[in-house]
Amino acid sequence: MTRHPAPAAARRGPVASEDALWRWVRRALWTLAVGTTLTLVLAQAAGSDTPAGSAAALSSVLAAACLYQGLLAWNRDSSAVADPGDHLNGLSGTLALAALVNLLLLHVDGRVVGPVEQLAVLQISALVIVLGSTLTVASLAALTRDPRPWVMSLGVAGAGVAAGWQLAGTGGGPSPTLGLVSTATFGLGLGAARLLPAARTTTQIVTPQSAVVGALVVLSAAMTALVVATRFPPDRTTTVVAFAVAAVAGVSTRAATTIRDLASLAQRRVEALTDDLTGLANRRALNQRLAEVTRTREPTALLLLDLDRFKKLNDRHGHEAGDRLLARVGRVLNDVVPGAALAARLGGDEFAVLVGDPDQAHAVDLAARVRTDVATELLRAAELLGPGSRVDVDLSVGVAWSGRHQHTDLLRRADVAMYAAKATGAGVAVFDPESDRSHQERLALTEDLRLAFETGALPFEVHYQPQVGLDDGSVRGLEALVRWRHPRRGPVPPVEFLTLVENLGRMPDLTVFVLATASRDLSRFPPTGPGGTGRRPRMSVNLSAGCLSDPGLPAALLAALAPGAVAGDIVLEVTETTLMADADLALAVCSSLVVAGFELSIDDYGTGYSSLSYLNDLPAHELKIDRSFCARVVEDPRVATIVAATVDLAHRLGLRVVAEGAEDTVVVEALRLLGCDLVQGFALTPALPVVELLDWVRARQPGPRELVGRAAADVVGPGRPDRPGGR
Known part of the structure; x- marks a missing residue:
């Protein structure tokens, strides 16, 4: 999904491509509304503030989770990045931060946070993670001039401050008053953001490295919590260790997923540069190497090979026999071509060899050797076609040499030489400018003929x-x-x-x-x-x-x-x-x-x-x-x-x-x-x-x-x- 810029300088309210974001924001607002109502009801009915404060804290945690899901959708739509591991990053980050907050309270006043107060700790940790995620999305998606992420951030920060004040200033459970302030601030920030205009932006294409960096930060925080916990008695750090271990497990799972994705990506990159039939490099790989050669101006020879009359063999014996023949030609090129050279199949019955060789004579010798070996293999391949069959296929090779100042258009010049080899029947031909002029004329005539046959307006007498x-x-x-x-x-x-x-x-x-x-x-x-x-x-x-x-x-x-x-x-x-x-x-x-x-x-x-x-x-x-x-x-x-x-x-x-x-x-x-x-x-x-x-x-x-x-x-x-x- 791509985030399209607004047609005017700004648009009031939600943008169509941000539906997923605002759907989760609505869920967060409903969660806060339910939590606020429940807090008020419990504060009136209960003799203790703990249940009411706990309801407010729990609603903030759940609303933060909803907003985090919306931020993931916003990041995906605005920066063209989708990372399924971000959910683990958010959960692991919340747990790691909760472990550090517990350690901070233990260090400052020796307090061991009880089960009820842990809701406030988790509330603060979730709000901090959401605040960081909001700022990250604004940065990655070029939304720094859009007021909405900043208003969201203010609401989240205000809710976090209220929750922190409640945890730091009270020795008991969560306070319903501060809980209501926290949820109200959170809700106001989200509601205001939904009503603000969307600034004009452009879709950003970024790499998923930010998610990897986030995973490393979470892992470092969790490991730090585990190391620091060793300085306190074990019976006082049980919750810290539990949170930190859970964070390490989550982020490790995320890392394993990343490693698997990277391995899959590496495999796909290899496949994207490899011809399936012959195992040689493909046209994309050759173009990449040609671009590199052009950049470094390395003297290079390009051999372009084409099988003559291969179409007739396909028509007579079928494409399966033709594919077997092409595979055998690929094996010959693998055996004959020097290790530093690149042998590629460009498609159909066309192959290429790129050789980093400053001596043009060596390239011509290699072309002749390749042609001879391929011809020998083609004679052996007659057995593929059945008893008494013969392979009436030959190989034409065009050679173009880059020298030190002629790297551009190397593939086209090799193509010109290859057609010269076909026309003369010589088998191997080296590019020369005169052949190029003739080739350009021949291409123009061929295009005229192609159009004439396609339209049916034949120009012949x-x-x-x-x-x-x-x-x-x-x-x-x-x-x-x-x-x-x-x-x-x-x-x-x-x-x-x-x-x-x-x-x-x-x-x-x-x-x-x-x-x-x-x-x-x-x-x-x-x-x-x-x-x-x-x-x-x-x-x-x-x-x-x-x-x-x-x-x-x-x-x-x-x-x-x-x-x-x-x-x-x-x-x-x-x-x-x-x-x-x-x-x-x-x-x-x-x-x-x-x-x-x-x-x-x-x-x-x-x-x-x-x-x-x-x-x-x-x-x-x-x-x-x-x-x-x-x-x-x-x-x-x-x-x-x-x-x-x-x-x-x-x-x-x-x-x-x-x-x-x-x-x-x-x-x-x-x-x-x-x-x-x-x-x-x-x-x-x-x-x-x-x-x-x-x-x-x-x-x-x-x-x-x-x-x-x-x-x-x-x-x-x-x-x-x-x-x-x-x-």
């Missing part, structure tokens, strides 16, 4: 590159290639923004967008063949590795088809790289796509290592010879032989052959002579928007022998993308 038949020159196919013209940067290369889309995990969404757009535009193209009697061109759309890891892909693509389009119009292109990420799952998804009616094309054929096995396993309809072969088919007889053999093999398997990347008319003619079925490339036209490509198609009147010459005239000059489409 789809261009198309034709695939022309080498027998009659007709347009038989189109490849859909996505483009992004950024409002600030202009055209963004596909190879750049497609990587960002893949990292965002949005490639399936982009594929659905391209397919929906392409299938809608396909209806605008006329049928191919003489006189327009044939079928419309097929539409080719690329699939990424992220798409082929989604068993729900066939249904999503079918749902994305434009009205009037059918799955048989669409050719889905896959590369060996996309299949290798998770071969079993990718082949299963490809088979489902064929069952759904789509055609499959093996793209970039000839650049991988296992293409022959994919020719056998993949239910493909088409094979695309990679541009690296087409570019050399004229000048290198060995390449021409490989292309001819590939074409023959594909035809024997019932596949049509598309040669991509044809750069000039000579290459087009050579590919025709080698038996290729279709060709695409800049020798014909680059990828164009649908309207421009339709104009290009209408302007052509190709025949089998006119294709080469016509293609040469259609070439659009330099300034083409590094790959005709990238996607």
Whole structure:
């Protein structure tokens, strides 16, 4: 509960957040009222003053207990401190003070206080403890300008003086007259405080050390009473010893509670700085150490580690297997990292190592050693995933070094280096300013893409590159290639923004967008063949590795088809790289796509290592010879032989052959002579928007022998993308 300041300079009467205080004050006032009434009744009816005086003293003790409870609530509300041990402090303090009062009376006039007079002793002790508590609350809660605690204190002090006068000035039991004065003074102080205005205050955040200090004071007082009691005969200090021992027991219980709370707090602090899964330090612990390093300007290296393709492992094998893998990575870091360094898991599959090392080369060596050991452990961890499984996860490490004057932003610079390591595939990269500029641009583009996908307002265009038949020159196919013209940067290369889309995990969404757009535009193209009697061109759309890891892909693509389009119009292109990420799952998804009616094309054929096995396993309809072969088919007889053999093999398997990347008319003619079925490339036209490509198609009147010459005239000059489409 927090005490809110009054909206004006002061408010009359109780403040809403102080309800607990005034509830206990009302109880104290009722107790005093009952005690006063009982005192008057007993004074009239009894022949002795003792019962009446005792009633007044007892009501003051009970009212003091009520007020003490209210003061605890006030302290909690005004200073944001709640200490359940304060009750023991108050009770123990009252008993310890009662023991000292008994000793004082014994020392001054040798009086041994009897049972009836002990009520007056307890009354005085309780009022002194309440008076001290009121002043303490006023100090801790910044209430020194609030008149209410001071009026309370005056009432309590007046009641205490009256009770002390009665105890010091009489040799008998409590006096009803002085008892009435005491209770009246006490009640007036509380009543006046309740009616006074509340001054403006602010909530104070303080440590609970005041309660600990109070416990030590009470313990010292009780021990002092026990020590001093040894100077008197034992039969005269029985009450003193009883009160002091009870006080020691109470405050010792309070101390035991404090020790237990401190131990629990220490344990919670350790847990707050520890990652539950790996046992390493967590992000909070790393931030604390980074702050310390920044303050001391100690030369420091920060290694930021991220597991590549970890999400795919989680998706395929489940989060439990992923957690076991992360735990093993944590054990490797614990073993490899030097004792003085800090290894931490920042969350997900991201780790960090902070090394106090002035030598940057040592940090780079440590990064390489960590990467090697983690890779070895990942190979061993394949057994966690079941027989025949493999862990297709790697580690990228970014290194940033603070030097002596570059401590700020160390974590961000390590993050930049880590992404550079991912982008280059080097595994380990060291921060440099040029990478930082590129990283900032990449972050800005990533944020633009994230917002675009979240809002559904995708900023992409789809261009198309034709695939022309080498027998009659007709347009038989189109490849859909996505483009992004950024409002600030202009055209963004596909190879750049497609990587960002893949990292965002949005490639399936982009594929659905391209397919929906392409299938809608396909209806605008006329049928191919003489006189327009044939079928419309097929539409080719690329699939990424992220798409082929989604068993729900066939249904999503079918749902994305434009009205009037059918799955048989669409050719889905896959590369060996996309299949290798998770071969079993990718082949299963490809088979489902064929069952759904789509055609499959093996793209970039000839650049991988296992293409022959994919020719056998993949239910493909088409094979695309990679541009690296087409570019050399004229000048290198060995390449021409490989292309001819590939074409023959594909035809024997019932596949049509598309040669991509044809750069000039000579290459087009050579590919025709080698038996290729279709060709695409800049020798014909680059990828164009649908309207421009339709104009290009209408302007052509190709025949089998006119294709080469016509293609040469259609070439659009330099300034083409590094790959005709990238996607």
